[in-house]
Amino acid sequence: MLEDQTARPDEPADETGESLRIPVQSPAVQAPAALPLPLDFPVPQQHASPGPAAAENGESWPESYPQGYAVVDVETTGLARHDRIVSAAVYRLDARGEVEDHWYSTVNPQRDPGPTWIHGLTAEVLADAPLFTEIADAFADRLADRVLVAHNAVFDWSMIAREYARAERTPPVRQRLCTIALAKQLSLPLPNHKLESLAAHYGVAQRQAHHALDDARVLAEAFRPSLRLAARHGVRLPLLTCQPLSEWSEGGFGGGGRRDQGGSGHRPYGRSWRPARKRPACPYPNPGRYEPGGRLVQGMRVAISGDTSVDRELLEDRATEAGLHIASQVSRLTSLLVTNDPDSLTSKVVKAQAHGTPVVDEAAFGQLLLDVAPAPGSGG
Template identity: 40%
Template sequence: MGPAGEQSEVEQVQVIDTLSHASGSRTLPKGHRWVVVDVETSGLRAYAHRVLSVAALVLREDGSVEREYSTLVDPGCDPGPVHVHRLTRERLAGAPRFEQIAGELAEVLDGGTIVAHNAAFDYGFLDAEFRRAGTEIPARHRLCTLALSRRLELDVPDHKLSTLAAHWQVQQLLEHDAYDDARVLSEVFVRSALLAESLQLPLPVVDCLSRRPAYPDSVPRVPCEWKNPGRLSLDVGLVQGMKVVVTGQTVTPRVPLAGRMADAGLDVMNSVSRQTSVVVCNDPGVQTGKIRKAMAEGIPVVTEQQLEEMLTRVIPGEPKMRPVVEVAAPAAEPVIEPPPQAAPAEPLADVPSLPERMLTGQKPKLWQGRRVLLLGGTHLDAVLMRSRLVQLGARPSLNLTAAVTDVLMLEGGDSDRRMPRITARELPVLTKTDISAAVEKGVVPPHMRIESRISAPALARGEVIDLPARKMSWTVNVAWRAETDDFDVDVVAFLLGEDEKVDSDDDFVFYNNPSAEDGAVELSIDGSSEQSVRLDLAALPDECARIAIAAAIDGERTFGELGAVSVSVDGEDGTAATFVLDAGTTERTMVLTEIYRRAGKWRLRAVGQGYDDDLGGLVALYGVDVEEGN
């Protein structure tokens, strides 16, 4: 969280009473058959793990349950983290297999919009199970209550289901029980949907089919438990942990062949990199992109027959160990290091990079913790005012949410369709004059109630903070105005070395390749205007020095048309920082943020560097081979 400071004799702001929407008349948004779903699983990867239990509740228009379905499922494998879900082999013995329940579950889901907490996870597991059963999941849309909670900007420390249940005063009887979690979630969803309607916020419904990964020749990544021992020596043979890439035509279909290699302890990749141990190709003369790169790097190339012979005697490897994070005692005062003087070896473009400015540990700024919604004005007016709000310590809000404390009225803003809601909430209305007086003289407008809560720092473009050393799991949440659903925006991530280039195409994370480094970096499309990148910094290899997270707009639309983009970097128990990037004009791609290693620490930088290139141009700048063959 942000730095804490003392404030005296402050008045607590009266934010919207969200609980008042939990009673009275309840009518869910029409046009959807809402089905609340929860699954418990044997692990985190849908392609490798299985569903252990599933619950589905079909809701009526008034939010009550019309039909419910719940069952345990025999996965035919180890149930995984029993300490979490309590589903032992003994409890699952005698339960039906998924293929036995697929028909009845399909009837419940048919034509429905799946509602789940972290819906990409639940939908992904159900989609995988239906595919294994030889059919398809009959639901085409989903809504993530995690994304809905973030869109509403509820006054909660985090967005876990247990936290939201407490916020909405819903009793939770048995956490990580599929049926009880679905029951609790149905109440959370109903209350959240009604609040969204009162704020005129559209719900974050996702079309699942429009973003389904579609690389027919790629093989699913299976986490490898062994360290990479390096390049193949034909005298020694294969060693567990070796990174293997297959290219060209194979006698055995590629996916089953990859499965056999993974079972043997090999790390099967889709792209060639400097870490690749061996490339399998029956005809090196085809000169695919992978073969050309292997030859350039001096990587051994073997035939499928040679591979088959070596698979019979794979040498045991060295197990991976999670790195131990050493935590230094915090200093009494923050140490601010000057930015590095050396420029990157290969800059992305001729545009000057932003100066690195460390956020110091000063007391909260004048408007720390406030959320201000801008109405009206030109693009340049809005950019200037948001910059001044950040200077004051406030956070610009893109939507009318439950957290908005003030409204900044610019020219033409009084005709905004949300004005009746703003008037009903009695939100203070600020002007440019109020902002100028606050920036220049430290004046607090008399009609503005002072916020006493401490919130995460709002970074300006170019500012840098150190991430807490003990925390390795983060989610970079990216959002834009909820009403701009006619924009096709892709959030992407690049795992970069010291040269600020990817090591292989597998280090480019996007909707067709949503996970890298065994899930250490993972993309999730959470809503119609919300996407996130989840990071496990402890699981990244040493050669990954930086993660760049960017956004690209498909077609000819630009960031000037899209408007401001909000970025929030959230941990399990709070937010490290937030920032709003709104300086875009003609750009079609934008680097939003970077998380990088420096002096044994992980740092976060607010970037906001835009380019007129499309996504293909951006990935080429980071070293992704967009024309590499199979």
């Protein structure tokens, strides 16, 4: 953990974030949210020179760091698993955080646009916007072969993964990086973990909060000095594996429909709400830890960390139906941790390592669920 994360006067200007502002054309951030930028909005091309500031100053760069990043922001109709994307933006950065280009599009969610007072995109504005299937290729081109970077990345990634699953496509994303997790690793002196606080720390001006393009710009500007600070101190980046969905459910989705072909621009919309998830208490006592090579036993406490190819709630439902207890955290009482990314730095993985909790991947867990032993004394 670093003791002093703030830039000092004797440090290179690029570490403060003040001299490395990403150029953004004024219409991109000054236009009202109700008048989103068109898909073909011209973007500035800026390429890093062969010798970025860090290299010119003789600083080494970790060989394990990714070769490129896609800084992403999506605005959505809500927070639930059946909600949809209404706008998306990507800033592509090179290995050292220099901007290469950016892209933005509104998206017709085929439902009520949700909190218009936040993102400013009304049903009228989105009526003629492209469907996600119509921008999927362009979006994928910007994400391909790069680490997805977002603020609270699990949310942006989950929304993107679901949109591609609906389109019966596989998103070209293999890893993601959350800037909240990176700020914590760097021990940045922030009052909270909001994007505005990270931006203020590096002197980055927000011009239109909750406009996907401006939020992506702000995050790209703040990510660059964080990346260079991490590189200078040899900090391991908090990279997590992105697992595309192969089995999923819309859950409480209530409405939707294809874009009206009659020219009216109107379509049926569903509600945007987040259903409560309160599971019944497991009726069986905890029999202890899972023994590798053995069977799961009813009552075992199972925690799940990271992405799963089967929708997380579906996987948890199956475990509950088999008589297992789904734990929200890992403790010394946890019987088993399920994760597809055992080398990640998530709190569950770190605690499992500390407690010696057995770990299996999703595929192995799926096989174990097929033959769960009855609880001792249950007569099963």
